[in-house]
Amino acid sequence: MPVIATVTGATGFLGRRLVHSLLEENDLIVRCLLRESSDTDALYENVPVIARERIEIHRGELNDKKFVEEHFANSDVVYHLAAALGGSASTMFLNTVIPTRQLLETAARVNVGRFVLISSMGVYGTQTVKRWGTLDESTPVDPMPEKRDPYTFSKVRQETVAQELSESLGLPLVIVRPGVIYGPGRSAVTSRVGLPLGPMVIRMGGGQQLPYTFVENCAEGIKLAGLTPDMSGEIFNLVDDDLPTGKRILRLMKQQGQRIRTLWIPRGAIGPLSRIYEWYSNWSEGQLPPVLTRHKCEAMWKPLRYSNAKAKHKLNWKPKISTEDGLQQTIAG
């Protein structure tokens, strides 16, 4: 019997790479649950015709219990990637947390073998980690996620809901927390590097490591989290080796002829500036929204080291594409 791996969010930036990675396994069928409006062009790109036969496409809404139940049935593993990456807090909760709740309930009902939830490394609270200390799976999740951005808040809640339901329903759950995923089609200059201000990037610090993972490396790690035996209840961080710094990314982009204007805020100034901004935001009752607070700045730009030892050890995962190559490919587009 072939293994059936069901994927939500298969048309996304990460999802389609996961599908490609799963197709490298023989005797495995990838079942994709898509919305009516989802575009499958990129999903099929570079997939050999023979492998295409092992992709099943089913269209419907994730909040349609019947639809989900029908296609979760016989699934050995469900990879749940679908999530909102932008919008207001309520939109993110509506598209991320609420479907997760329903999917887990359905997965338990039809006895899915394993549910792999794609969370995010952003869920960690960095308060307990010293500067230049190591963040790994033992680091606690942010105890005040509501003070972070709506995306992170929704991912923390998504994890909490998944863990509670997995426990109460007896559904085997594996949580994967990728770092920032980059690759062709998605810029390597993210908010971890700095903040966009018109045509400029305000580089925040710049010497600190960034928790990055190249999209194909990440997809491979996620695949293994679903297929490696006896992983129920585990949590894995996915970040690459030789992590880049913001300075390195921007330098590389300039070397490759990209024009990018930056304004540098030294690391030492981030704390005091965020304090002033937060005070002003409170005092002005939100005339300037609280986008820069001490809590957010700590979580984003505190100098830390990020460990991928657990995924390497337990999943036998190895980031195949080096950071140097990954960045080159990304910058080249």
Added chain:
Amino acid sequence: MPEPTHKLKIALLGCGQIADAHLSQIARIDSVEVVAVCDVHEDLAYQAAARFNVPKTYTNLDRMISEVRPDVVHITTPAHTHADLSIKLLNAGCHVYVEKPFTLDATESASVLAAVEFSNRSICVGHDQLFDPMWLRCRDWIQRGLIGKVGHIESILGYPIAGNFGALVAANPNHSVRKLPGGLFQNTISHPLYRITDLMDEDQPKIIGGWHTQPEYDFPTEMQLSFQGRTQSASLTFSTHIPPQRITRVYGSKGSLEIDIDAQTIRLNKIAKLPGAFAKLEVSWQHLRNASWNFANNCWRFAKADIHYFAGMKGLFETFYGSIQNGTDPPIPPHQIHRVTQLMDRIFDHCREQDGTSRINNVSTTPNQEVSKCL
């Protein structure tokens, strides 16, 4: 009868997009406190409560009412739920603030307003732009006679369909907004419409114009209407071809005003007094003075931290709460609420007639005599 002057207990029902604006603006008002939020989805209630420090969350309205006994409930749920929820809350003894559009049609509006009478509670509809600082200034300048008698009002709403909400509605044929009697417009034209009715004396002017469906969509996306009264006229434009903007131009016998709620500016154009070529200098000079005034005014407001996107909402909330605490009339009189709803019914009926499409709901467009009497 005035209410006791304890902090009013506020609860909010429906923790979606606009709930954030309500909760952030209520937090700026000292005389009240938010005691609970409720949503059919526990996760949505949870996120709102966590971000705005609300002590209690509910998924069941009856439980919320009986446990926290709120003085005022804000209804921020989709339009089709407004009437039933308002009636239920009024009957339970709560004052109600309901987001626009007030109800789906005038029949529902009549029932809600009858419940207001019956329950002796107050109701307020989310016509918040009437309390925006620029709108208040516009009213003040009109009252001071700066533009003379108002003869024409032009109200514009730019609403790119690719925006957050428009895109959702366009992508989903089953989106609840598509099922409203006035479709997308039911959810969106309240604001530009009440900016007209606020200055137009005639309750139910003649309607000319209609809506239009762009070829790439399967529901009407544009609207262009003209309202003709005996002594005043108005026009309403809803366009997806222009960036988001909320602009009103008010033309009077002595000049005109342009109110830009997004830019927080108000431009006064007086009819020139000087003759011939001198008039051109006079008008440009006026524009320069006016621009300087707007610049200085906004600098001063920025310095005072007085620039807030939902400032009108805060103003309306405060006035509504004040009316409850002091036992005075609510800020938006019931007959004005009903009038806008009736006008919306007539607009959608008229557009359908022009379009040759049939009604989705059986909407009454003649003023409901019984309710009109009790308003």
